[in-house]
Amino acid sequence: MKLSAKQKEQARTAYLFIGFPLLLFSVFTFVPILFAFFISFYDWNLLIPDKPFVGLANYVELFQDKVFLVAIKNTLVYTIGVVPIQTLLALVLAFIMNQKLKGRAFFRLAFYIPAVTSSVVTSIIFVWIYSKPGLLNYLLSLIGVEGTDYLTNPSTALFAIMALNIWTTSGYFMISFLAGLQSIPQSLYEAAKIDGANQWQQFWKITVPMVRPVTYFVVVLSLIGCFQVFDQIYVMSAGGPVNSTTTMSYFTYNNAFKFFRLGYGAASAVILALIIFGATWLQKKYFPADAY
Amino acid sequence: MANVELKKLKKVYGKDVLAIKEADVFIEDKEFVVLVGPSGCGKSTLLRMIAGLEEISGGDLYIDDARVNDVSPKDRDIAMVFQNYALYPHMTVFENMAFGLKLRKYPKAEITQRVEEAAKVLGLTPYLDRRPKEMSGGQRQRVAIGRALVRQPKVFLFDEPLSNLDAKLRVQMRIEIKRLHKQLQATMIYVTHDQIEAMTMGDKIVVLKDGIVQQVDSPMNLFNNPANKFVAGFIGSPSMNFLQGEIEKTEELEFVSGTVRFGIPNELNLHDKLSPYIGQPVTFGFRPEYLYDKAKEKSKQLSVDMDIIIDVTEPVGSEAYNYFHFKGQEDLTFCFRSDSAYDYQSNETITVGLDVARLRFFDVETENRIA
Numbered sequence A: 001m002k003l004s005a006k007q008k009e010q011a012r013t014a015y016l017f018i019g020f021p022l023l024l025f026s027v028f029t030f031v032p033i034l035f036a037f038f039i040s041f042y043d044w045n046l047l048i049p050d051k052p053f054v055g056l057a058n059y060v061e062l063f064q065d066k067v068f069l070v071a072i073k074n075t076l077v078y079t080i081g082v083v084p085i086q087t088l089l090a091l092v093l094a095f096i097m098n099q100k101l102k103g104r105a106f107f108r109l110a111f112y113i114p115a116v117t118s119s120v121v122t123s124i125i126f127v128w129i130y131s132k133p134g135l136l137n138y139l140l141s142l143i144g145v146e147g148t149d150y151l152t153n154p155s156t157a158l159f160a161i162m163a164l165n166i167w168t169t170s171g172y173f174m175i176s177f178l179a180g181l182q183s184i185p186q187s188l189y190e191a192a193k194i195d196g197a198n199q200w201q202q203f204w205k206i207t208v209p210m211v212r213p214v215t216y217f218v219v220v221l222s223l224i225g226c227f228q229v230f231d232q233i234y235v236m237s238a239g240g241p242v243n244s245t246t247t248m249s250y251f252t253y254n255n256a257f258k259f260f261r262l263g264y265g266a267a268s269a270v271i272l273a274l275i276i277f278g279a280t281w282l283q284k285k286y287f288p289a290d291a292y
Numbered sequence B: 001m002a003n004v005e006l007k008k009l010k011k012v013y014g015k016d017v018l019a020i021k022e023a024d025v026f027i028e029d030k031e032f033v034v035l036v037g038p039s040g041c042g043k044s045t046l047l048r049m050i051a052g053l054e055e056i057s058g059g060d061l062y063i064d065d066a067r068v069n070d071v072s073p074k075d076r077d078i079a080m081v082f083q084n085y086a087l088y089p090h091m092t093v094f095e096n097m098a099f100g101l102k103l104r105k106y107p108k109a110e111i112t113q114r115v116e117e118a119a120k121v122l123g124l125t126p127y128l129d130r131r132p133k134e135m136s137g138g139q140r141q142r143v144a145i146g147r148a149l150v151r152q153p154k155v156f157l158f159d160e161p162l163s164n165l166d167a168k169l170r171v172q173m174r175i176e177i178k179r180l181h182k183q184l185q186a187t188m189i190y191v192t193h194d195q196i197e198a199m200t201m202g203d204k205i206v207v208l209k210d211g212i213v214q215q216v217d218s219p220m221n222l223f224n225n226p227a228n229k230f231v232a233g234f235i236g237s238p239s240m241n242f243l244q245g246e247i248e249k250t251e252e253l254e255f256v257s258g259t260v261r262f263g264i265p266n267e268l269n270l271h272d273k274l275s276p277y278i279g280q281p282v283t284f285g286f287r288p289e290y291l292y293d294k295a296k297e298k299s300k301q302l303s304v305d306m307d308i309i310i311d312v313t314e315p316v317g318s319e320a321y322n323y324f325h326f327k328g329q330e331d332l333t334f335c336f337r338s339d340s341a342y343d344y345q346s347n348e349t350i351t352v353g354l355d356v357a358r359l360r361f362f363d364v365e366t367e368n369r370i371a
Helices: A006-041 A058-063 A066-099 A104-116 A119-130 A134-143 A156-181 A186-195 A200-209 A212-227 A231-236 A248-258 A263-287 B043-051 B093-102 B109-122 B137-151 B168-185 B195-201 B219-224 B229-234 B269-277
Strands: B003-014 B017-027 B030-035 B056-063 B078-081 B155-159 B189-192 B203-211 B212-217 B239-247 B251-257 B260-264 B280-287 B289-292 B306-315 B319-326 B334-339 B349-355 B360-363
Touching: A006 A263, A058 A263, A058 B212, A066 A104, A066 A200, A066 A212, A066 A248, A066 A263, A066 B280, A104 A156, A119 A134, A119 A156, A119 A231, A156 A212, A156 A231, A186 A200, A186 B078, A200 A212, A212 A263, A248 A263, B003 B043, B003 B109, B017 B043, B017 B056, B017 B203, B017 B212, B030 B043, B030 B195, B043 B056, B043 B155, B043 B189, B043 B203, B056 B137, B093 B109, B093 B137, B109 B137, B109 B168, B137 B168, B168 B189, B168 B195, B195 B219, B195 B269, B203 B229, B212 B219, B212 B229, B229 B239, B229 B280, B229 B360, B239 B334, B251 B269, B251 B280, B251 B319, B269 B360, B289 B334
Parallel strands: B030 B189, B030 B203, B078 B155, B155 B189
Antiparallel strands: B003 B017, B003 B056, B203 B212, B239 B251, B239 B280, B251 B260, B280 B360, B289 B349, B306 B319, B306 B349, B319 B334
């Protein structure tokens, strides 16, 4: 197809417009990804000028590194725990917020605020809530339960951070579900009412299947977010106690920027990327978005 | 099957927005009743009140002599067909139709049997495994009807079910719904804004305007004996012509409006009703089909000669709608229906007469029919 002079000029302008963002993406995203993949085959230490090619040695070492295996386990526990609860909670919250409630705007705002608050700030607040003399233990003491220091106890630390994450992200995903819910025609519920469906049946048989495309989107984002969890761990527990909250992202950070073993860190990042890729692929294959 | 009775049924939105003002309608068992009126007249609200989807603000609603004001929709034993079909997009045609029965815990074999029967009646058998989005508008509407059918409810409610279909399909579905009504012998309540649909389908028509029931009657009675000017103008297409004038008494009663003047023969028994209006303004109504070209029509008793001038003609096949004004009254346009073979031309003057048996008069203030 031959372009006219005007079309050529339009195309030039269009390329110019996408050129700049493309350049930014390339410099700060695509090139680093490729570079990370590249250095994962080298013993790339920031402090040592000699950076020898080591082939798959970094990968072999990773799977012999007990901390890395713990990090994989922690990341999986974290993801499997957070994704379903936060998705279900977001849907239920959206369903409630979609009813004609008094003070609905206030509740929507209240649930959404954690999502727009800096994660460092919420993390610091929760460090206090979870501490031995903190709010949680005070509330528990009112009903006669004596709590622990949740972030320094290896058996509770990871779950405490999971709970925080569920609280901060449910409100964010609630907004997505709310948009999905509002696009369901009211007449479907009316038809269901006449067909004999009660509130619960309307929720399971109409709402849940109708928001399936949103659920897909939420689960994908939430899976990726959970696999990459870093900031709360960095602020609240630094991977401890005894590596009980070390996740793959935190492991990568530690090796690359604390021990300066960039090649080794890059290799663990590649494994993480492969796991995320695999998880989303599985989801796409077995739980497709299925827009009606 | 059941009768439905509306006793002073009232709907108020918020504090003072009156949607339905004391509707009194009795719908007999097996009757096909059409609620008709212009947009915003409250016809859908009334239907939704019967369905239980709108709360009733006042009055009583009876289905089969049981008061159902506070009964939930699922327990009223009704089924409804929605304007936008309201099919569940994530379910197949079979599942859509079976949904209500499943919720009511019917045995599987019976569900299958009922759905298959309904599908056969509606010609949906080959589509039972399809999803709604894979079907045309007409097929979707059939599924919506099927969903109502399998429930075998006491009362069927239809909320403008054909308005999303094209003209040809609408006529087809109209006939099909009528056929279903005959076959099922069920009570059906049908909402439409289309008066042709109302006239062709209803055993009885309820005409609504501004939330007030104007008249409840058979289609032909509405056409021939409208209760007021609104019903007269709403029923019939093209609608009735109205001309404001005065009743004068000479040897007989006469209607006079500018250059238009004709006598009302004594034998029509209209004199008793019109006498109080002598010297008073009245609205005269005549249907486009009851005006005749005197040169062509000899058999009917027609009024005195009147000269009209054709402005525009609209041939619509076998007949034509001719828009005209009376000679000497250019500012008022009326419609006159004729055989299209007469082929009237613009600016042509013809002499017409009114069928005197079809003269209708309305009170100017109350708009109620006088005679």
